[in-house]
Amino acid sequence: MSETWIRVCGVEDVPRDGGACVYVAGRQIAVFHFARLGRWYASQNRCPHWKEDALSRGLLGERDGSPYVACPFHKRTFSLETGACSAGDVEAVTLYPVRVKGDGIWIRV
Numbered sequence: 001m002s003e004t005w006i007r008v009c010g011v012e013d014v015p016r017d018g019g020a021c022v023y024v025a026g027r028q029i030a031v032f033h034f035a036r037l038g039r040w041y042a043s044q045n046r047c048p049h050w051k052e053d054a055l056s057r058g059l060l061g062e063r064d065g066s067p068y069v070a071c072p073f074h075k076r077t078f079s080l081e082t083g084a085c086s087a088g089d090v091e092a093v094t095l096y097p098v099r100v101k102g103d104g105i106w107i108r109v
Contacts, residue, residue: 007104014040014105019069021045021056024109029096030056031105032080034067041080042096042107047071049090 008022008031016035021028028045045053049071055078058069067080078085083092097108 003108005099005106005108007101007106008042009105010103011100011105012103017060019056019058019060021053024107028053028056029107030058030069031098031107032056032060032069034060034080037062037067039067040098040100040105041067041069042098043069043078043080043083044094046093047073047076048085048093049074049076055093 006024008024014020014031014033016033019030019032022031030043030045032041043055045055047054052073054072055069057072061068068077069080070077076085078093083095099106
């Protein structure tokens with residue numbers, strides 16, 4: 001299976017230590033710039049807890065050196081490295097590999 005990388009936005013479109021929502025192949029994907037760590041992440045935008053498209057507006061943080069995003073509505077936290085919910089009571093979110101090339105953000109779908 002071949003990799004498909006898609007340019008989804010410019011680096012200036014995602015706030016430092018925050019997220020933005022992009023649409024790719026009919027899906028909402030949250031792109032995060034974890035500037036404190038110098039890393040970029042991407043996940044599904046839909047929080048699996050209440051099925052709200054909101055993760056791109058979530059708060060970024062770290063727990064034991066592992067980055068996470070907290071849903072802005074119900075504060076469920078999801079690992080940006082594994083997708084797992086820290087409470088373990090809802091399914092994991094889908095993660096997407098991210099590359100920064102020049103001034104663009106690319107994700108693999």
